[in-house]
Each structure stands twice: as C-alpha cells, then as structure tokens.
Amino acid sequence: MLQKILTFFERYSFGVCTYLGEKFNVSIGKIRLFFIYSSFLAVGFPLIFYIFAGIVLDIRKFVKRVHTRVTDL
Structure with missing residues (x-):
C-alpha cells in the first residue's frame, strides 16, 4: 500500500526535488524531507x-519542446 502511494506521487509530481537535487548535487x-x-x-x-x-x-519544458519542434522544420 505504501509503495503504491509513493509510486503515485513520484509519477505525478512536478519533479522539483529531482531538478533541485541534480542542479545542486x-x-x-x-x-x-526539507x-x-x-x-x-x-x-x-x-x-x-x-x-x-x-x-x-x-x-x-513546454517552451523547450515547442522550440525544438520549430527548429526541426
């Protein structure tokens, strides 16, 4: 049950913690936790x-996706 809840939040979260973690190592x-x-x-x-x-x-992410589509043309 707990694993399902964790998987749900990891899949549908914004990715802010992941971005900050990678950015600041x-x-x-x-x-x-913070x-x-x-x-x-x-x-x-x-x-x-x-x-x-x-x-x-x-x-x-949306702007980067649109920008790459325009430059691919």
Whole structure:
C-alpha cells in the first residue's frame, strides 16, 4: 500500500526535488524531507514555493519542446 502511494506521487509530481537535487548535487530524499519539515514549521509556505516552481519547470519544458519542434522544420 505504501509503495503504491509513493509510486503515485513520484509519477505525478512536478519533479522539483529531482531538478533541485541534480542542479545542486544533493540527495533527492534530503530535499523532500526539507520541504516536508519546513512546511510544518512555516505553515505551508514551502508548498506554495514547490507548486510555483513546478509550474515554472513545466512551462520551461513546454517552451523547450515547442522550440525544438520549430527548429526541426
């Protein structure tokens, strides 16, 4: 049951923790724990940052995809 929940969130998450982990060469698990613990301490502000960063990353992926399609022509 727990594995199904973890798989669901890993599949449908924005990829913010993965992006930050690769960018700063830090363990993804540590970044996830940071977001969880800081959300409890800061009353949800890191969750707002996480959602905003996820939207920005999705827009960047979309722009890169459209740009490569245009240049392939």
